[in-house]
Amino acid sequence: MVDVTELVTLSTQNLHRNFGPHVAVCDVNLQLKRGEVLGLLGPNGAGKSTTMRMLTGNLAPSSGSIEICGIDLLDKPLEAKLHLGYLPEIPPLYFDMTVNEYLLLVARLHRVNKQIMQIVLKNVKQRCGLRDQGKYLIGTLSKGFQQRVGIAQAIIHNPDVIILDEPTVGLDPNQIQEIRLLIRELGATSSVILSTHILPEIENVCDRVQIMHKGAVVFDKTMIELRQQDANLEDIFTQLTRS
Numbered sequence: 001m002v003d004v005t006e007l008v009t010l011s012t013q014n015l016h017r018n019f020g021p022h023v024a025v026c027d028v029n030l031q032l033k034r035g036e037v038l039g040l041l042g043p044n045g046a047g048k049s050t051t052m053r054m055l056t057g058n059l060a061p062s063s064g065s066i067e068i069c070g071i072d073l074l075d076k077p078l079e080a081k082l083h084l085g086y087l088p089e090i091p092p093l094y095f096d097m098t099v100n101e102y103l104l105l106v107a108r109l110h111r112v113n114k115q116i117m118q119i120v121l122k123n124v125k126q127r128c129g130l131r132d133q134g135k136y137l138i139g140t141l142s143k144g145f146q147q148r149v150g151i152a153q154a155i156i157h158n159p160d161v162i163i164l165d166e167p168t169v170g171l172d173p174n175q176i177q178e179i180r181l182l183i184r185e186l187g188a189t190s191s192v193i194l195s196t197h198i199l200p201e202i203e204n205v206c207d208r209v210q211i212m213h214k215g216a217v218v219f220d221k222t223m224i225e226l227r228q229q230d231a232n233l234e235d236i237f238t239q240l241t242r243s
């Protein structure tokens with residue numbers, strides 16, 4: 001018999017964040033299962049990045065709780081973060097390091113075992129299409145390749161939960177296709193949360209979609225449910241976020 005709690009990799013209870021009097025995120029309750037790719041949609045300022053920053057331990061909630069693989073993120077941040085990979089809106093890159101130097105640094109920070117280090121580095125570069133870029137300074141790479149390095153740092157330690165804030169922004173159509181395939185591949189074994197403004201991206205890549213508006217989750221359905229109801233995501237989005 002499968003233990004359902006083992007399938008849940010991330011859960012939040014009444015997640016809330018104010019900036020002074022402004023409510024940026026309001027009572028977000030979320031459960032994510034292993035093997036699930038969740039698309040987070042919302043107009044500018046809806047609260048997506050604030051939510052993701054809280055889920056990754058980069059911003060303290062005003063109230064509420066977050067568990068990653070059953071570990072309380074606020075009580076045991078280091079332990080919980082071992083299970084997390086995060087690509088923020090602006091990738092955390094060092095432009096004066098080579099790709100190899102940077103990925104080695106990130107792998108060490110994530111406590112990747114020394115004995116498997118070279119295999120891990122080779123593997124992540126291969127998955128992210130960076131096989132030939134290892135010796136280049138990150139600052140000299142194109143935007144698309146820098147984005148790939150950003151994704152590589154998020155997945156290098158094989159995390160259970162991967163959070164990607166607009167991962168395909170600034171990429172050309174071929175690169176977008178490759179990154180979408182990679183996200184699907186990641187979603188086969190991990191849980192992925194993906195924020196994007198591109199509706200077809202959600203339709204192509206995600207198993208479930210949530211729409212945020214004014215800090216709250218106003219829509220939550222699986223792609224199967226949407227298809228069964230013959231619902232149009234663009235119409236739903238416009239109706240729910242017009243005001």
Ligand SMILES: Nc1ncnc2c1ncn2[C@@H]1O[C@H](COP(=O)(O)OP(=O)(O)OP(=O)(O)O)[C@@H](O)[C@H]1O
Pocket residue numbers: 019022023024042043044045046047048049050051
């Ligand atoms: N550090 C901050 N100080 C004050 N207000 C903030 C701060 N960060 C975010 N906000 C506000 O919180 C709200 C939610 O912002 P957030 O960046 O989470 O939205 P978003 O959905 O990610 O938007 P976008 O799609 O434009 O990236 C906005 O009104 C924003 O101005």
